[in-house]
Amino acid sequence: MYEAMQQRHRPPVPPVHTECTAVLTALSTQLARTLECGSTADCAAAIEELTALTAGYDYLKAMLAHQLEKEVFRTNENNGTHANDLTRGAASTVALARKRDPRGHRSYLANARILAEDTPFLAQRFALGELTEPQAMAILTPLQDVNAARRTAFDTHFRATPDLFDGMGPKQISETVTQYTLQFESHTKSYRIKEAGTDRYLRFTKDRDCIRVNGKLPLAAGTALQQHLRQESRRLRQHGDPRTRTQLQADLFTAYPLAGHPDKLPLALNIKLVMTDKTLFLGDRTPAYLEGYGYIPAQHARELIAGAEIRNEDYFHHYPDAHDDLALRIETFPDIQRLYTAPGDSELIAMDSTARAFPPGLKEFIKIRDKHCRTPYCDGLVEEVDHVIQHHLGGPTNVLNADGRCALCNKAKESPNWVEVPVGEFSHSIRINPGTGAYYRSVAPPVTGYRHRQFPDLLTQSKWVRGKPWTREELEDPLEDPDP
Template identity: 25%
Template sequence: MRREERALAAVPVARHGSGNAHEIALARKESPHRGRTLLGLGKALMAEMPHTLARLRDGTLSEYRAQILVKETACLSREHRMFVDEELCADRAALMGLGNRALNAKVRRLAVEIDPSAVVERSRRAEADRHASVRPAPDTMGYLTFLMPIPQAVAAYAAVRAAALAARAAGDSRSLGQLMCDLALARLTGLPDTGSPEQAPAVPVTLNLTMAASALAGGHAPATLTASGIGEEVLPAEIARLLASRAISTGVGAWFRRLHVAPLGGLVAMSARQRFFPPVMAEFLSIRGAGICSTPYCNAPIRHYDHIRSFADGGSTDVINGQGLCEACNYAKQVNRWRQRVTSDPGDRHEVETITLTGHRYISRVPEPPGWREPRFRETHPGFYALTS
């Protein structure tokens, strides 16, 4: 239906399907990435894998296991894919007792037997998908991941391990894991290795540590930590104070900014009249949204700063009309002409309503600021309530 609408509107063919996955993701209450995966799954099941669809309908296959079948046959031609579908899923008894790993291996073996050249070509193309990513881990840690061909991955790991073993043999007191991590950091950043077993080397990078003033002075309200490319990590106040003091004591530098919280939980800031969000305002939007895209159910980091009511329609460039979005969600909003409006009062926590072309409405609300709790009301006398602290 969306493709037909865009064809009639003379939208370029390449953009006929733009944003459909985002609309599916909203309806499913899942991330846009998951929406794209589900859209691809649905297309494959409807057009090329009827037996897998039948097994999904009768409960023999879960959605995840159906996805294994679709993923492992994606490199095959339509005819070969339909053959695998019939071979594995025409008889539901053939799937009984197969675990996910066994099912994956069985599908892959069939694909290699039918068309080994297609599997080889898929492996060759996979090299183009190499990339690096970072995501938070518990206790103020993080995962730095490099996806690369296995020969290069093994070579990189072996080089760092060999250097760590040599340092251990020379008397370094750090564990092998600590050494490998610290040496990899030194090689990637060019910073000197400090040699401390208790503390990782200091690095020049901007982290946003947001905490209540009472917590900074010794209170117990939790803080949040965000950085470019990753979402928020909740920290105990003691660890937040330790990070702040360590930044000062190591000479890396620390800057303090005040964020004012209204009684109903909204972060208060001054507005501007620029077309583009200035750096300080963009940083505020990122802190307010905990570094995560404002689209409901999307967990991607903020990449774009967007006008909720577009600038062309008279929308102002201020923190009330601003939001942080990932790149894909910003483009999806523009292509699909979704309507958005702010539904919160200026002093409340920022809330945005998104209305899709089908008329469905979705609400996104920024996380509560550190140290703030939802207000409670008590009945002072019949029919009258007062706000309690």
């Protein structure tokens, strides 16, 4: 039986790599046994091993694509062809070899170039299978916006903090790296956002059985409308409306202009913008977080709050190609004395409750804190605020025992043998065992900046970080925390 299973599930052996036959044969034998009688833990472990193996081959494909691009460059240069685009044809050739759509492969080649030339530690992690191809590309694509020195600096930081992307999906990884790049291209990105806003449009296209709507809205207005439709559709579903969320959003989008509700117009759309006091008042380049969209440059966030274009942007209106390093030299900011200290008695963060449901203020805080679903590698939106240790098991309703989840993951954690516990008093960290014997850690992202910073004095002295501390007896958890 094992022989038949081996033959059925034997990995293909390319003719030019026949020396790998022995290794692949051993692998197929092991997989055949697992496929026939493997436990849940065996299957999960095998999937992890195969994922790492696949990632290693994806790294090699990226390196081969980079080598191919260099050969195309040399060929065109030697032949005197395509002088204005010496890599012409490389992206299409790689796309054919990968059996992919050629669109987007110029970006793929740019990422392969950065991987090979500017980010040696990232290349090592990718080669070892610790990052999948989507995760590696999510790191590399934002790095295209900064120069080689900035990329190498980020790679050096990654080397110092190798757990930087642990548990993150591609979208969260991209947001993290974007925070880094926005520090150096704030003005350029702000200019591009405003230029995109001037190209706003709505187009209605007649289809066979319907009208298709396609459009482009300014960042703030579009985000506010998106958030409004999401919240209203969720509220109506919770009150028993049988329509799907997407149907509700379509109906809400058209209801006001078609049916007319003068008592409810205009809509009060609002946005939530999270930024530091330094960014707001002192021209700091730490990006701001726009809920529903992601990270935006500090300059654009200040302009949203001011309601007008900030004067030092005029230079970039006339010279949009000016490098952001020039902005570092020509900008000046007023000397403002900051009067802000640690938040003190902030109800939002220190809130506890004996109720089963989370209070609205605490829910809002958790959504802003977590940004995405807290299940490792899930990029879903926070749809539900959840008890880490379930309420019926004695888990309290407070900030230390709360996390944001998408609806799918919130249901999945109710599976038998799935166990989650908070780790540490202040880190907003969770340890998860899905019942396979493997443990995963989820850490809430920093509110601002792309990495966590520790402030011991704040942690020990400020009331706003104090909540009910977890004890080992309360958790009834026999395992030691691997990362105290």
